[in-house]
Amino acid sequence: MQKLEHIGIAVKNLEEANVLYAKLLGREHYKIEEVESEGVRTSFFEVAGLKIELLEATKPESAIAKFVEKRGEGLHHLAFEVQNIQKSIQEKKAQGFVPIKETVSKGADNKLICFLHPKSTGGVLVELCQEIR
């Protein structure tokens, strides 16, 4: 885990959330990106080098739709940057952490991503992410 790359926040409506978070954080979002494979539309804010990613579900079977239905809007995941995601997954598995999927996915913001199951990480959904070079 090199650094916290971003914090993911689940929202119901991205446009409304962009207005709210712009007020809260004192700055505007700098991009919007849809990740069709994950069923999400995302927007990004930057606060002193840290990214805050708002996630809105684009289909009812999206993990974000299920999360919002079950727990409401709010903090969703922490994403840590790693150099080599395949190696990191193997290391984390050897330590007892459980990947949600065995395969790496393409996430927003030009990243390869893999989530560790919150049951193995003290209730925190942890994303490993590696910049696609």
Added chain:
Amino acid sequence: MQKLEHIGIAVKNLEEANVLYAKLLGREHYKIEEVESEGVRTSFFEVAGLKIELLEATKPESAIAKFVEKRGEGLHHLAFEVQNIQKSIQEKKAQGFVPIKETVSKGADNKLICFLHPKSTGGVLVELCQEIR
């Protein structure tokens, strides 16, 4: 909001969580601090300049005890550093955000703190914190 000062994570047992997060983050916690007035015992990890604060309840009426009972362990709050907490509270109130208490409290890590109610911040419990000089 100058920067994200720390991320707060609610845990059931601080000693067990310290072991788990040391494995997850690849480093040990660097301090433990009890904040009696808030009914919490905390430990701190540092990842590339960002603090991760684990919070364990020390009494059943603690906000952390209630959170864990209702939602389980996991992401609890985001704390943003501000220069002048009284001024920030007034600004945030004027923007429609709602402080949980009108008065500033003494938090862990030599900070004056104030929480904004998650009902006003899209479900995210937001802490404003100012270093005590």
